[in-house]
Amino acid sequence: MVSPEDREAAAEMNIFLRRHALDQAKTGISRTFVLRDDQAEEPQRVVGYYSASAGHLQPRELPKVVSEQMTIPVVFLQRLAIDKDFQHRGLGTKLLVHFLVSLVRVADDIGVYALVLEPLNARVDAFYRQFGLFPLPEDPSHLYVRIRDVRAWLLAHGHGRLCDTGMRSP
Amino acid sequence: MAPETRTEQVSLRLLPQVKDILKQGASAAGQTLTDFMVTSSIARARELLRDERIISMSQAAFDAFSASLADPETRRAGPRAAHAIKEYAASLREDGTFG
Numbered sequence: 148m149v150s151p152e153d154r155e156a157a158a159e160m161n162i163f164l165r166r167h168a169l170d171q172a173k174t175g176i177s178r179t180f181v182l183r184d185d186q187a188e189e190p191q192r193v194v195g196y197y198s199a200s201a202g203h204l205q206p207r208e209l210p211k212v213v214s215e216q217m218t219i220p221v222v223f224l225q226r227l228a229i230d231k232d233f234q235h236r237g238l239g240t241k242l243l244v245h246f247l248v249s250l251v252r253v254a255d256d257i258g259v260y261a262l263v264l265e266p267l268n269a270r271v272d273a274f275y276r277q278f279g280l281f282p283l284p285e286d287p288s289h290l291y292v293r294i295r296d297v298r299a300w301l302l303a304h305g306h307g308r309l310c311d312t313g314m315r316s317p
Numbered sequence: 318m319a320p321e322t323r324t325e326q327v328s329l330r331l332l333p334q335v336k337d338i339l340k341q342g343a344s345a346a347g348q349t350l351t352d353f354m355v356t357s358s359i360a361r362a363r364e365l366l367r368d369e370r371i372i373s374m375s376q377a378a379f380d381a382f383s384a385s386l387a388d389p390e391t392r393r394a395g396p397r398a399a400h401a402i403k404e405y406a407a408s409l410r411e412d413g414t415f416g
Contacts, residue, residue, distance in 0.1 A: 155356060155359065158360055159364055163364065177368075200368075201370065202369075202372070203370070203371060204371075204373075204374060205371060205372070205373055205374070206373070206379040207373040208376065219379075219382065219383065223370060237401075237404070240397070240401045240404075241401070241404070241405050241408070241415060244402055245405065245415070247402075260386050261386065263372065265367065274397070277397040277398075278395045279392065279395030279398045280395070281385075281392075283374070283382060284374070284377070284379075284381035284382050284385075285374065285375060285378040286374060289372065293385070293392070296391055296392045296394075299391045299394075300394040300398055301402060303394070303399070304394065304399045304402035304403050305403075305405075306403070306406045306407070308406045309402065309405070309406055309409075
């Protein structure tokens with residue numbers, strides 16, 4: 148059953164990919180990765196994508212002089228979507244893990260403490276919570292996970308194929 | 318979501334030709350003019366908000382978040398994560414593609 152919310156969400160995901168993904172990548176605002184099926188009849192067809200960007204969390208009332216401790220650098224996973232013809236095959240989950248692997252690699256080199264995202268609807272929210280994400284304090288519309296924990300998960304379950312064992316802080 | 322009552326009102330004046338375009342768009346989308354205007358602007362608003370890259374929070378929430386980052390305890394992978402990571406690792410090919 149497709150609800151009006153699902154339709155709106157799908158429309159937004161499509162509009163972003165068609166209209167804004169390339170511009171944002173060119174200006175460096177965000178990066179978009181697309182998933183294609185190289186075995187398919189139409190290997191150029193995009194079957195899914197995600198886009199992510201760097202940002203930060205900060206207290207609402209900032210003092211006049213902002214020190215580094217007063218903002219927390221994070222990565223936002225802004226969109227992750229699978230073409231409706233390719234859903235229910237676990238592709239979204241695979242794409243998410245692909246993103247987490249590259250996120251941990253990036254976080255090794257630049258100080259990023261957490262991944263933050265805003266689920267589109269209750270179903271997506273439940274998915275990410277079952278994955279191990281938690282709501283932000285006082286803000287259940289956003290979920291987060293610490294990079295440190297993601298790295299530990301990849302090490303524990305990735306058969307040594309997904310990330311280096313050389314642990315670096317944060 | 319539970320059905321909610323629409324209590325808020327917005328009134329606006331349009332050029333006749335603008336209203337015509339909106340009506341045509343609404344009929345192409347199979348929606349009433351009101352629904353079309355509402356859903357279109359909601360989609361645009363969500364899109365803009367999703368691209369925000371700063372989240373401002375109360376000092377208390379910020380402190381709680383900072384404390385959770387500093388917590389030395391590793392949080393366990395959720396029930397979906399362990400399985401998903403195993404599957405992904407198993408399906409990963411040498412060239413970085415997966416199947």
